[in-house]
Amino acid sequence: MRGFIVFLLVIGAVFWAGKNYLGRHGGGLSIDSLISESPTKAAEARVKQVLDNLEKGGDGNDVPLQTAICQWDSGLIVIQDRNELEQAYDAFDGWRDEFDINHRKISGYTITGSELVQEKPPVVMVSGTIEDRTFKMRVPDKRRISWVN
Secondary structure, three states, X not given: OHHHHHHHHHHHHHHHHHHHHHHHOOOOOOHHHHHHOOHHHHHHHHHHHHHHHHHHHOOXXXXXXXXXXXXXXXXXXXXXXXXXXXXXXXXXXXXXHHOOOOOOOOOOEEEEEEEEEEOOOOEEEEEEEEOOEEXXXXXXXXXXXXXXX
């Protein structure tokens, strides 16, 4: 009986800690927020995932390209709805056209910095270079990434 009470206390403590954590972080829970704890680090990690996958497979219909699309569109690993994925794919093509990196792999990139421009929901400006050309991206939490001119 004492073991059962200890078990209930542990479950209660874990539940309370999780509820407290989610309350402090806007009720959202993502892999990036668990890993980084900061919106700027999460945005940098998301941009890194998009660009890493464009280096690996930016010119075909393979897993790296699909991962880049899902991260760019909504910060997800996979978009399960086929229609939603097709819409994201079309929009992603347009986004890549804006920086002239469509239908090919990129040869390299660097991320040079990030700045939190809005707290709730988080929006971060991430800057760097792609193939020695400077970029600035607007990275809203769980929304599409866009170029900043």
